Every structure is written in C-alpha cells, then in structure tokens.
Amino acid sequence: MTSLATATGVTHRYGDVVALHDVDLEIGEAELVGMLGPNGAGKSTLLALLQGLRHPTAGTVRLFGGDPRDAASRLRLGSTPQETALPPTLRVGEVIDFVGGHFVDAPAGRVPTAELAEEFGLTELLRRQTGALSGGQRRRLSVALAFVGRPQLVLLDEPTTGLDVDGRRALWEAIRRQHDAGATIVVTSHYLEEIEALAKRVVVISEGRVVADDTLAAVLARVGSRWVRLSTPDPDRIATLPGVAASVPDGDGVAFSVHDSDAFVRALVASGLPFSQLQVRGATLEEAFLALTERSAA
Numbered sequence: 199m200t201s202l203a204t205a206t207g208v209t210h211r212y213g214d215v216v217a218l219h220d221v222d223l224e225i226g227e228a229e230l231v232g233m234l235g236p237n238g239a240g241k242s243t244l245l246a247l248l249q250g251l252r253h254p255t256a257g258t259v260r261l262f263g264g265d266p267r268d269a270a271s272r273l274r275l276g277s278t279p280q281e282t283a284l285p286p287t288l289r290v291g292e293v294i295d296f297v298g299g300h301f302v303d304a305p306a307g308r309v310p311t312a313e314l315a316e317e318f319g320l321t322e323l324l325r326r327q328t329g330a331l332s333g334g335q336r337r338r339l340s341v342a343l344a345f346v347g348r349p350q351l352v353l354l355d356e357p358t359t360g361l362d363v364d365g366r367r368a369l370w371e372a373i374r375r376q377h378d379a380g381a382t383i384v385v386t387s388h389y390l391e392e393i394e395a396l397a398k399r400v401v402v403i404s405e406g407r408v409v410a411d412d413t414l415a416a417v418l419a420r421v422g423s424r425w426v427r428l429s430t431p432d433p434d435r436i437a438t439l440p441g442v443a444a445s446v447p448d449g450d451g452v453a454f455s456v457h458d459s460d461a462f463v464r465a466l467v468a469s470g471l472p473f474s475q476l477q478v479r480g481a482t483l484e485e486a487f488l489a490l491t492e493r494s495a496a
C-alpha cells in the first residue's frame with residue numbers, strides 16, 4: 199500500500215488540553231476512510247495536522263512523503279474544513295475559477311469550472327453571488343472546491359452538515375464518483391449512516407485516541423452482541439433463556455440482545471415457547487460507536 203499521509207506517535211496539545219494522544223494513522227492510496235468521534239474527540243485537529251495547518255506537539259506527520267507545512271507537499275491535497283468563508287460578492291463561477299487558478303500548474307492540472315459545477319450540481323448557480331446561496335448550496339460549493347485541483351488525497355470535515363436528505367445523498371454520490379475515479383478520501387461525520395454509506399474503513403477517535411481502525415464489518419463485529427427480533431405472547435419467559443443480555447419492545451414484537459444468536463435460537467426452540475417472525479441482525483454502527491466510545495471513556 200502506498201502511503202499518502204501518516205501520523206506517527208502524534209500528540210497535540212492546546213495549552214493544557216491534550217487534543218490528541220499518541221495517535222498513529224496511515225492513509226493509503228485509493229482508500230475511503232470514515233472518521234468518527236464525539237464532539238471534541240480530536241478529529242479536526244488530526245485533519246489540521248495532516249494538512250500542515252498545525253504542527254504536532256510530539257510525533258511526526260508526513261504528507262506525500264514530505265512535511266505537510268511545505269506548499270509542495272500539499273499540491274495533490276484537497277480539503278474542506280468544517281467552516282468556510284466564501285467572498286460574498288463573488289459569483290460561484292468566479293470562486294471556482296479563483297481557487298482553480300492555483301492549480302493550473304499542478305501535476306494533474308485543474309478541473310474546468312463547468313465540469314466541476316456539473317459534478318456537484320452547481321451549474322444553475324454559476325452566476326449567483328455566493329452571498330445569495332443557501333447554507334446547503336454554500337456547503338456544496340465548499341466541498342466542490344476541494345476537488346478543483348484533481349487532488350490525490352481529499353480531507354472532508356463534516357461535508358454534509360446542514361444539507362437536506364436529497365442534498366446529502368447527491369453529495370455522497372459525487373464523493374463516491376470522485377473516489378471511483380481515483381481520489382483517496384478521508385471524511386469525518388456525525389451522521390453514522392453517512393459513514394456506513396461511504397466508508398470502507400472506519401477510524402473511531404475518542405478523547406484524543408484512536409479506539410478502532412478497521413473495516414466497517416470488523417468494527418461492527420467488535421460489538422459482540424446480536425439482536426434477535428420476534429413476535430411472541432410470552433416475552434418475559436423468553437427473556438429468562440440463557441444468553442439473553444437485554445430485551446426491548448420493537449414495534450409489535452420484542453428484540454433480544456444476545457451474544458450467540460445460534461445458541462439462543464436453539465434454546466428458544468427447545469423451550470417450546472411460542473414465537474413467530476424471527477429475525478437476526480448484527481450491531482449497527484451507532485451501537486458499535488457508542489460501545490467503543492463509552493468503553494474508552496470509562
């Protein structure tokens with residue numbers, strides 16, 4: 199795997215606040231990495247270090263093999279911070295031209311304005327001043343700008359915050375297309391379904407530490423429990439079967455949290471207790487996220 203960005207033994211302090219503590223992270227070519235963590239976990243700080251906006255208190259950060267503070271190391275990097283200020287009197291097309299102008303001599307050149315606008319659903323807005331855009335339209339433009347220099351690595355900090363459901367899905371599609379076309383992407387989000395929809399690898403950060411870094415499937419499997427949902431007139435007796443950790447009402451049925459769903463189903467059948475419409479499912483990313491972040495905070 200070719201490494202595009204690495205953090206090795208990185209600690210970052212803001213005065214007394216330790217925002218990151220001994221973090222290791224490697225972003226390889228062609229990855230689409232989802233970064234999750236509660237508010238204040240350290241995600242934005244890590245992205246700021248990877249793009250040379252901050253320098254670690256301890257440890258090493260490399261971008262394309264160089265120091266991210268050197269402009270030359272950042273030529274193949276695109277990013278959208280959590281908040282962007284756009285010049286309000288410039289038109290959308292002018293802003294794209296302006297930012298794109300920085301990349302005309304970049305190794306891969308720049309994406310033509312019309313093409314970028316088409317990709318991010320901005321074509322109808324090219325002549326509109328950015329001050330007259332809605333919050334969602336501004337966000338779409340900010341994300342589009344990250345891609346104007348045909349970057350090899352793109353860091354997106356909460357790209358879809360403030361977008362409605364359609365806007366969010368449209369942006370996911372655009373991000374996926376950019377990834378399929380070769381871009382390596384790191385995306386932070388508070389929307390777990392966004393990470394589930396986009397990411398192949400999930401990095402969970404809690405209180406400045408990486409508490410999970412694995413494939414989405416492996417992170418889900420880290421939560422050892424499964425849910426067995428069924429309809430029954432006798433939920434209380436089923437809840438006393440061996441291996442049941444919890445039971446909660448679920449629609450017109452009951453969901454039982456168990457560690458070994460096969461053993462539970464065998465015990466259920468052997469018990470002779472009545473049931474119907476049995477379904478088994480694994481943990482959701484939300485459950486995995488809560489379990490991982492609670493465990494690290496404990």
Ligand SMILES: Nc1ncnc2c1ncn2[C@@H]1O[C@H](COP(=O)(O)OP(=O)(O)OP(=O)(O)O)[C@@H](O)[C@H]1O
Binds near residue numbers: 237239
């Ligand atoms: N400029 C700063 N000065 C002082 N403390 C800061 C600064 N920036 C961040 N912090 C602190 O560092 C910690 C990590 O913040 P960071 O913004 O990296 O978290 P985050 O995971 O991106 O959070 P969120 O999901 O809320 O955006 C927090 O405790 C935050 O208050």
